[in-house]
Amino acid sequence: MTDFETREAAWIALNQMHVRVHRNIERALQDAGMPRLDWYDVLWALECAPEGLRPYQMQEALLFEQSGFSRLAMRLENEGLIIRRKDKTDGRGLVLHITDQGKALRGKIWPVYRQAIDQEMRHASEQKDCLTALLNHPRK
Amino acid sequence: MTDFETREAAWIALNQMHVRVHRNIERALQDAGMPRLDWYDVLWALECAPEGLRPYQMQEALLFEQSGFSRLAMRLENEGLIIRRKDKTDGRGLVLHITDQGKALRGKIWPVYRQAIDQEMRHASEQKDCLTALLNHPRK
DNA sequence: CACATATAGATGCATTTGCATCTATATTGC
DNA sequence: GCAATATAGATGCAAATGCATCTATATGTG
Numbered sequence: 348m349t350d351f352e353t354r355e356a357a358w359i360a361l362n363q364m365h366v367r368v369h370r371n372i373e374r375a376l377q378d379a380g381m382p383r384l385d386w387y388d389v390l391w392a393l394e395c396a397p398e399g400l401r402p403y404q405m406q407e408a409l410l411f412e413q414s415g416f417s418r419l420a421m422r423l424e425n426e427g428l429i430i431r432r433k434d435k436t437d438g439r440g441l442v443l444h445i446t447d448q449g450k451a452l453r454g455k456i457w458p459v460y461r462q463a464i465d466q467e468m469r470h471a472s473e474q475k476d477c478l479t480a481l482l483n484h485p486r487k
Numbered sequence: 488m489t490d491f492e493t494r495e496a497a498w499i500a501l502n503q504m505h506v507r508v509h510r511n512i513e514r515a516l517q518d519a520g521m522p523r524l525d526w527y528d529v530l531w532a533l534e535c536a537p538e539g540l541r542p543y544q545m546q547e548a549l550l551f552e553q554s555g556f557s558r559l560a561m562r563l564e565n566e567g568l569i570i571r572r573k574d575k576t577d578g579r580g581l582v583l584h585i586t587d588q589g590k591a592l593r594g595k596i597w598p599v600y601r602q603a604i605d606q607e608m609r610h611a612s613e614q615k616d617c618l619t620a621l622l623n624h625p626r627k
Numbered sequence: 628c629a630c631a632t633a634t635a636g637a638t639g640c641a642t643t644t645g646c647a648t649c650t651a652t653a654t655t656g657c
Numbered sequence: 658g659c660a661a662t663a664t665a666g667a668t669g670c671a672a673a674t675g676c677a678t679c680t681a682t683a684t685g686t687g
Binding site: 541543556577578579580 | 664665666667668
Binding site: 350351354355357358361362363364365366367368369370410461464465467468469471472 | 490491494495497498501502503504505506507508509510550601604605607608609611612
């Protein structure tokens, strides 16, 4: 197997694994009446940062697109889960903070999410062969 | 590290790797004036199946949602890249075939796609630690 | 200070998604 | 053969995405 073939196989495996796991986790959350995964990521990041976070920081950390995140933050604020304050030291920007309601929701999501991760990743690891090949492959 | 923590770390790594690689590959294709990745997958699957394929088969193989694939197939037909024929043995269904134009386009996409896979997966393998942990973890 | 450029975030628009539902044909059990 | 159920695929609708663009503030240079 050439280096390229190894990488290609890993790319295919990466996609399949991701689609399957992601879809199943999203469905588990939804079946439990919970919001989507990206909501969780934002809430958790903010709960870990009591001083708040700037949108552009979260975009980088969580790999969101700028416009997508802008609207996501708006939705979360509309639901009362976060607050967007003007940044005092940078008039262009905002600082996001989680609300008590946001914390409460995150706490409710976690057990469901945790259980789904555990279950789906266990299945996923059963199809690991292609990725293993990549990961064990010596890199030039 | 507990089993769960290992799986959680792998889930996070899986997501990050997937978003980064997927986004970069899509951009490489787009910058080269090529269509989106899902088009390629369909064209390639059909090129490998001269007798054609039923939509429901492709949905399973490529992990598409039913409605999403239905519309994707329509777009591809509108572009002249595939043909949807009625299945003679099953009045409910279709058989999809690739056209010469479809084959030509797939052939044009491949070098760009190949190059992008090679480059992005090489980078990706540099951040493999969390996934490695999962994959090397003995499974109960 | 004034002007050019860079950065943070919002928004309009076209496209795509996901879900639920709909139609048509197949299959199963009586 | 006929009713009940299952399966293939299409479609309406609300929501989400990506892209380009817009506004406002910051920063850097003369």
